[in-house]
Amino acid sequence: MIKRSSARDRILETASQLFQERGYSEVGINEIIDKADTAKATFYQHFPSKESLCTEWLKAVHERSERVRQEILDSDLAPAEKIDRYFVGLGQFLEENDFRGCPYTNTGAVIDEECACIREKIESHKLAIRAFFHKLTAELCPTGRRAKALGDTLFLLFSGATVEGQNLRSLWPVEAARAAAGELCARESDPTAS
């Protein structure tokens, strides 16, 4: 007989999907356990609260996205190509998730102010993405002291593309951001070009 995945895994996976699709605050525990085909007592045996389920979910999301960034960094592409690849990946992510945008941003918009634990996770996730761009722009223009500013610009283009892709349910913001990033990188590595 096929061993079913553990109840905990089913709960976390189901919750991840539902949170991503409709948002943390719009999904209740009852629905999660129904769809995960488990019992409420089992849920509370593995997670002390709904909030802890949220942090586990976000942790998994962060780890996966860090792996993606690390793979890009480890690849032998040129810096500008690495950046381009990351924007292409964003487009795929949005399409795969029905343009639901960033789980961190979406969650941050609904949890209350005093939930410091989740707020910190949001901040560090965003700063990790920013640091990723900083690494790449430093690689791109090792002599330029504008690497940091360029990294911030790319980070903001990336965020803007994510959120407007979500708002407009469209891929054009990602493509526009990608094109802008490509041009900025080209200009930075060859400042004399038009």
Add this chain to the structure above:
Amino acid sequence: MIKRSSARDRILETASQLFQERGYSEVGINEIIDKADTAKATFYQHFPSKESLCTEWLKAVHERSERVRQEILDSDLAPAEKIDRYFVGLGQFLEENDFRGCPYTNTGAVIDEECACIREKIESHKLAIRAFFHKLTAELCPTGRRAKALGDTLFLLFSGATVEGQNLRSLWPVEAARAAAGELCARESDPTAS
């Protein structure tokens, strides 16, 4: 005796404040009517549902933001200065609202998919901002066929600054976006500069 503002006005004003502070889905009607010092029957006399209150709120937000953009367009500043002014205004807005970000984006993250009425409002609000940037970039470089692309880039920087200002509770994303926008504008109006 001082005439108190009408119950409807009090409800809408109170709801606007609470929705902005904590998000549409996190604020209940009971809290709104308590804080607005009115009765539930009165609420339902003026608004058929909570959702209709939401659309009224968003409508008012949109109208105010359109006025701000129109004022900038009507001013006698140079195009690049108009753009700069809009970014400065964003920083003020975020500070005044405790970095709660864009009401439209925040609401879009929690309302369900089939609520087409609100989805449309989000889309047209965002496209209005984009059109604003397009107008300015067309003014900035009347001959350049890259005006549209530049407008989109500025739009995405603006969105990115808004959402990351919210996520990080900080003003640096706005300042970084502003600086990047300034540089892009300068380069566009004088393409030979470094």
Add this chain to the structure above:
DNA sequence: TCATAAACAGACAGACTTGTCTGTAAAGTG
């Protein structure tokens, strides 16, 4: 002054929420 409209207070319905609890059944381990 009288009539009409608006606002009031608040009970109520019915469905939802998170979380606790009791007890039972199954599965893995010595």
Add this chain to the structure above:
DNA sequence: CACTTTACAGACAAGTCTGTCTGTTTATGA
């Protein structure tokens, strides 16, 4: 086999939510 962990089923508490309803009070205008 016996023991222990894990999962299951689901009632229950205590609270939330939106929305309806009844009836009273206050204000406004003819």
